[in-house]
Amino acid sequence: MASAAEQLASNLNFSTFAKAEDLKKRLWFTIGALLVYRLGTYIPLPGLNPDAFAQAFQNQSGGILGLFNMFSGGAVGRMAIFALGIMPYISASIIVQLMTSVVPSLEQLKKEGEAGRKIINQYTRYGTVLLGTLQAYGIAVGLESGAGLVIDPGWFFRISTVITLLGGTMFLMWLGEQITSRGIGNGISLIIFAGIVAALPSALAGTLELGRTGALSTTIILAVIVMIVAVIALIVFVERAQRRLLIQYPKRQVGNRMVQGDTSHLPLKLNTAGVIPAIFASSLLLLPATLAGFANTSTLPGWVTTIVAALGHGKPLYMVLYAAMIAFFAFFYTAIVFNPKDTADNLKKHGGFILGIRPGERTAEYIDYVLTRITVLGAIYLIFVCIIPEIFIAQTGLPFYLGGTSLLIVVSVTLDTVAQIQGHLIAQQYEGLIKKSKLRGGKRGR
Numbered sequence: 478m479a480s481a482a483e484q485l486a487s488n489l490n491f492s493t494f495a496k497a498e499d500l501k502k503r504l505w506f507t508i509g510a511l512l513v514y515r516l517g518t519y520i521p522l523p524g525l526n527p528d529a530f531a532q533a534f535q536n537q538s539g540g541i542l543g544l545f546n547m548f549s550g551g552a553v554g555r556m557a558i559f560a561l562g563i564m565p566y567i568s569a570s571i572i573v574q575l576m577t578s579v580v581p582s583l584e585q586l587k588k589e590g591e592a593g594r595k596i597i598n599q600y601t602r603y604g605t606v607l608l609g610t611l612q613a614y615g616i617a618v619g620l621e622s623g624a625g626l627v628i629d630p631g632w633f634f635r636i637s638t639v640i641t642l643l644g645g646t647m648f649l650m651w652l653g654e655q656i657t658s659r660g661i662g663n664g665i666s667l668i669i670f671a672g673i674v675a676a677l678p679s680a681l682a683g684t685l686e687l688g689r690t691g692a693l694s695t696t697i698i699l700a701v702i703v704m705i706v707a708v709i710a711l712i713v714f715v716e717r718a719q720r721r722l723l724i725q726y727p728k729r730q731v732g733n734r735m736v737q738g739d740t741s742h743l744p745l746k747l748n749t750a751g752v753i754p755a756i757f758a759s760s761l762l763l764l765p766a767t768l769a770g771f772a773n774t775s776t777l778p779g780w781v782t783t784i785v786a787a788l789g790h791g792k793p794l795y796m797v798l799y800a801a802m803i804a805f806f807a808f809f810y811t812a813i814v815f816n817p818k819d820t821a822d823n824l825k826k827h828g829g830f831i832l833g834i835r836p837g838e839r840t841a842e843y844i845d846y847v848l849t850r851i852t853v854l855g856a857i858y859l860i861f862v863c864i865i866p867e868i869f870i871a872q873t874g875l876p877f878y879l880g881g882t883s884l885l886i887v888v889s890v891t892l893d894t895v896a897q898i899q900g901h902l903i904a905q906q907y908e909g910l911i912k913k914s915k916l917r918g919g920k921r922g923r
Contacts, residue, residue: 497905498900500661507660510652511671517648518552518672522641524634529625530556547883552674558645560616561609563668566650569604571753573597574813588819605650608645647732661901662894670890672722673883701869706882708862712888715858718747720851722828723842741829745848748855749815752889754806755863755882758799760790796867800860805858808849817844859885 511828521527534546534554546553549562577583577597586593617638621630658665684701685691721742787794821841828834835844865882 480499480578488816490681499901500905503659503661503900503901504750507662507667510656510660510664511667514559514649514652515550515667515675516551517645518557519555520558522524522556522558522560523637524557524628525620526628527555529623530620530809533623533626546667547673547676550675556620557642559649561612561642561646562672563646563649563653563665565609565612565646565723566601566605566665567652569601569608571810572604573601578816580847602650602900605646609643610639611650613639616642662890662897666886666890666893669886673887677887693886703885704865704869708866709888710776711858712862713892714893715747715855718748719744721745722831722847724824726827726829727833742842743820743824743831743844745815745851746855747843747851748807749848749852750807750810750855750859752882752885753883754856754859757806758802758863759882761802762795762799792871796864799867800864803859803863804856807859808852811848811852811855815848817848818843820844 481737532553545562548564549560550557552562573583577587583597583600586596613633617635620626620638621634627634650665653664653668656662656667660667684693684698688695689697700709721744724741724743726739726741786792788798818841821837821844824830824840825836831840831843834840863883866881866884
């Protein structure tokens with residue numbers, strides 16, 4: 478029998494959306510905030526020669542700069558005030574999450590609820606400032622080392638660049654938090670999503686242009702379209718997939734009668750790590766090629782040049798290491814974000830247990846066993862989603878934005894945002910039903 482939430486969801490229609498005034502305000506706020514973000518990606522960094530930088534970036538767009546450019550919505554390619562994007566905040570968040578599993582004081586803060594989360598969020602902001610400052614200074618020095626990129630090199634340019642880029646990152650962090658609290662969806666994810674989606678039309682146009690000029694055959698273009706549709710369908714299927722563990726609660730005494738114990742489910746996502754493994758693996762593998770691109774190739778040792786060439790985008794060694802690193806980070810990040818022992822302790826505290834499994838340590842071991850098995854499937858899924866588009870990109874020269882990582886981010890964020898919109902609509906309809914029942918009850922009383 479369908480649950481009450483499922484019955485409400487099946488009754489959602491356009492009239493429900495039309496009555497949801499709070500939801501419409503949240504949607505308009507989200508759209509307005511994302512438009513502000515997109516506007517900032519076109520405001521150039523002061524003191525830069527845009528033509529010289531565009532030429533230099535074109536030569537390095539296949540490395541890690543291309544990946545960062547994708548996440549920043551093209552701001553790196555234009556060296557805009559949002560060129561650092563939201564990546565320092567994401568990196569700081571991951572570092573703080575890792576530390577909460579290692580540092581006992583941070584682990585205790587994590588268990589203290591809302592107050593502890595606020596302190597951890599504050600540490601994350603401090604980490605964002607530190608990482609953003611280091612990255613912005615590195616960008617300023619790197620720009621000065623390029624011939625003709627900076628109009629007036631010196632400390633004034635470095636300081637102004639650090640302030641501008643760090644200010645852009647902190648503004649995006651604040652904007653993402655505002656979207657999360659006053660808009661719809663996860664603000665940080667939506668900012669990355671907006672940057673990728675904004676570049677998809679030009680990527681598709683570039684693919685069609687390759688077909689028009691004869692660089693790509695019609696068969697290959699159709700195969701690419703089929704591949705993209707199939708990958709999106711796979712992402713939707715797996716991201717919604719769950720392994721549900723049946724949780725039983727014991728019978729309890731209510732007054733003079735015994736009430737039957739309730740049952741619920743502990744949902745374990747097939748892909749608990751999300752898109753983080755693909756981002757980490759891509760960043761680490763593209764780093765050597767990017768550093769070698771900035772260096773003078775004539776001064777590099779022969780073995781360094783050989784390794785860099787073997788790690789080129791689409792090369793067999795690159796693919797093998799990419800798959801291995803995705804699998805490693807899938808297990809590593811899952812172990813960070815999901816603690817079976819804490820889950821087992823919470824179940825025991827509330828009187829819940831898994832049928833046939835003792836509460837406490839045995840329950841933690843069983844949850845860890847199930848989580849490990851489904852993470853194997855999740856890692857295989859991530860490898861497949863990321864490797865197949867990479868092969869197409871390497872063989873056909875397709876734009877970077879049609880890769881598996883970008884598709885994974887776009888589809889995952891879309892699913893999460895749609896789920897939140899549906900949740901608001903269900904709450905709106907539920908409140909309407911409560912009001913109607915109160916009115917009917919009042920009329921009967923009179």
